[in-house]
Amino acid sequence: MAPVEHPVPSPALVDLARAHGISPDHWGFHGEKQDVAAHTLVAVLRAMGVDATTPERVDVALASAADAQWRRMLPPTVVVRRGRSVELPVYVTDGVPVEVWIELESQRGAYELSQLDVYTEPRVVDGRSIGRAVFEIPADLPLGWHEIRARTPDGQTRTTLAVTPDRLELPASFKEFRAWGLMAQLYSVRSRQSWGVGDFADLADLGWLAGRSLGADFLLINPVAAAEPSTPMTPSPYLPSSRRFINPLYLRVEDIRETAYLSAADRSLIEWSADGVREMSTDPGPIDRDSAWDAKKAALRVIFEAPRSAARETALSEFRASQGPGLEDFAAWCAFSDHFAGQEWPSELHDPTSEATGALRVELSAEIDFYCWLQWVADLQLEQAQRAALEGGMTIGIMHDLAVGVHPEGADAWALGTVLAKGIGVGAPPDMYNQQGQNWSQPPWHPEELARTGYAAYRDLLRTIFRHAGALRIDHVIGLFRLWWIPEGNPADQGAYVRYDHDALIGILCLEAQRAGAMVIGEDLGLFEPWVRGYLAERGILGTSVLWFEKEAGDRPMRPEGFRPLALTTVTTHDLPPTAGYLAGEHVEIRERLGLLTEPLQLVRQQARQERDQMILALAARGLVDDDPSERELVEALHRYVKATPALLLGVSLADAVGERRAQNQPGTDQEYPNWKVPLGDPSGNPVLLEDLLDNARLRSLAAVMNE
Incomplete structure (x- = not known):
């Protein structure tokens, strides 16, 4: 029977949606109530495995939902607070x-x-x-x-x-002092030894130097989660193939122990691979991940084939055993992707447990071994980076970043099966900075399947990322409470919020963080219900405050005293141009060039000038700037303003510290802008290499501000 669609959902359809945690309405960023269209509710229910295509089927599904808990002796999973x-x-x-x-x-x-x-x-x-x-x-x-x-x-x-834990307690040291740290896009921070992309050796050096010479306590980096195993590679670190496993693009080839014992012929192969891409580290143009990975992958295959000592072979075997079927499935997906080289997979391979899949696993066992080995050496280099940061004097070390979701055609989407909803993209409804809404395309957790499986995939993800992290930033932490589901084919503003068992998700997060001895920071920007911030604070999870977004009555900048203590507070964020560019109105001009504005250009420019002028007045009122301050003086004054807040953690963008003006990412775009490809540069766009950071006057001056 053909679906019957109504522009306004029936009361029964609304009840069915609510029974499955789907909100039939929401509040827009202008304060207006928005009702979700019937066809959107039907599509979201379909992604949950619920047929609501006719009134009769809605009634059947409603009755089934009412009886669901009575059909099970025990709940799917029980999560409690000690x-x-x-x-x-x-x-x-x-x-x-x-x-x-x-x-x-x-x-x-x-x-x-x-x-x-x-x-x-x-x-x-x-x-x-x-x-x-x-x-x-x-x-x-x-x-x-x-x-x-x-x-x-x-x-x-x-x-x-x-x-x-009832509450994730902060480390004892934070009762006595606050901490500041750098925020960097790792791929953009290159050295003369990099293969065109910042890597884990660069991360270790940056962490050690930032702690020892700059006095920083942490280093927040972009997600380093796995991308595609073969080029072309998705540039966005927030659209990984798997959130649990690591992108071997960031490996420093020469630091793998077996490299030192290669034959002369094999060492020549490594050098030949490096020669073609190492010079890209001084290229001011967009970062070329594909060339870097093609070169590294060829070199890594040579090293993989080299003999390993008995101890190293045992360590590799133990690593594989500790990571369990999840690692084997991830490696199999990588091997299959290479095997089919961009061609459509046979349908019988879409099931990781099928007989055909098992047969191909056997056939490609050597390739699966290779991809498991890549994860092992990446894990070792991440471990070394965290150790170097702590040895450099950092109190926290590396702060990792967890993306909202994964690529819809990636390893997790294949391996996790029904735990991820199909036919749905995650995003955000329209807001002040993205007036057309956003569709990030990732398949969301299926809330009921997640509980049915004991939250195993979520738990394993957290355990892996906490292995070598002093802290974890959760991108769009509101997604642990509700997510904006967008059915395939719908524009970004035609979605619906789906609620999650936040007590369970936050509780498990606190449990795994406490076991790892790590802090957790939730990026709680954008549209959300006001009680959420209070709940996160109650559970010991820090929030996120960005200076440009914190306002008082009359849309004036919030006074430092009004900021939250339990927060990571920064001047800017990676979704805005660096502060020098923002002060120049680049966030307006880039959206105009890309056709993203929904209001008249002159009006938006005027609003940006007013925002800048009000901020300068706020700085002047506190004696932080004189008349006609320079760009550098403004950037330092803004950080002094942030430092006057009671925030526990203070973040400084490395791009701000060297005077970079170009945005790393423009939300709402894909190919229109070189998102996540901009190398670290000075105000003129010339590359700034890792070896030259400590000689950078702007960086040293800003670090001195943070250490005052």
Whole structure:
């Protein structure tokens, strides 16, 4: 039967949407209420596996949703906060006795649960009378991943229990002082030894130098998650193939131990590969990832074939075992992608568990070994970078960045199956800076499937990224509460918000961060419900404040005293031009050139001038600038202004520190602008190399400001 679409959804369709966590309306950035069209709700429900194409099917789906929890003896997953007792519903045939206990992690024992005297009227589901028994999960269980088991005369079942910290406590040192650090796009920070792209050796050197010579406490970098295994490579670090695994583009080939023991002929092959791309490190033009990766990949294959010591071979085997099936699936996807070289995969290979997939895994086992090895050597180099940063004197070290999602045709989309929703892109509705909305194209977590699988994919992702991180920035942390789902074929403004179990997602985040001894910062900019910031602060997760976005009444710049203490506060962000460019109105001119403005150019220019003038007045009122300040004086004054806030963490863009004016990214564009390809440069666009950073007067002066 053909779908029946209505511009306004029926009450039953609205109820069905709400039953699955879909908001049938939302508030726009001008304060107006926006209703979601019926066809959008139907498409979002379809992505969740719910058929709502006719009124009859909507009614059936509604009835099924009402009975869903009664069909399971135990919930799909239970996530609790330590220190709080929780009631656990257990559904069994009415009148049948049930025993419930908890198997603690690492076989530390079992804990039998007590049944509470709570009565609920039985419910007939699928012709069977179901009763609801309630047990108490105690408040004093140890943190960790446990298992709830329930047994009746008819059988036994189990579910995952995560006991998470009530609050992620800050390191003790932060009770005595604040920290500042640099923010850098790693690919843009090149040295004379780089192969045209900043790499993990550059990261280690930058972290050590920033700590030892500049007094910085952390180094925030772009996501270094995996991209495609073969060129062309997606430039955006925020659209990875996999968020869990690493992009080997960032490997320093010469730092892999086996390189030192290559034969003369093989060393010549390495040098030949390097010669063609090393000179690109001084090229002021867009970064050429494809040439760099083609050269590195050829060299890495030579090193992979070289013999490894017994200890190194054992370490590689242990790494593969520790990463489990997730690594093997990722490596298989990479090998398959190389094998088909851009051609369409046979349909039977779309399932990672199919017989055909298994056969091809065997055929390509050597290639799978290669891609597992790449992850191992990348992990070792990331470990060394974090160690170097701490040895340089940083208190936090490397702060990694977690993208919102993954490429719709990447490794995670293939390997994680139903845990990611199909036919949906994630984005954002229109706001002040992106008035047409944004579609980032990533498939979102399927909230119900995520819970059904015990949040395993989410947990494994966090564990991997926390391995060598002193802190983690969560891009668009609001996505752990709700995400803007955009059905395929819809414009970016025709989506709907889908809600997630934020208590579970934030709790698991806090658990894995505490185990790793890391801090967490949530990028909480844009449209969101006001209570979210309070909730994140309650759980010990820092927010993000950007000077240009923080306003008081009359659209005036917020006074430093009004900023949040629990935040990473910065002057700018990677989605704006560096401060020198922003002060010159480049954020307006670039949007005009690219056709992204929805308001008259002169009006937007006027608004930008007013914003700049009000900011200068705010600086002058605090004695931070004199009459007619220079660009450099303004940049330093803005950082003094930020330093006057009570924020726990202060971030300084490396691009600001060297006077760069070009934006790294222009939201709402793809090929129209060289997004994520701009090398670190001076005010004239000339490359600034890592070896020359400490001789940069602007950088040293700005670091002195932060250390005052």
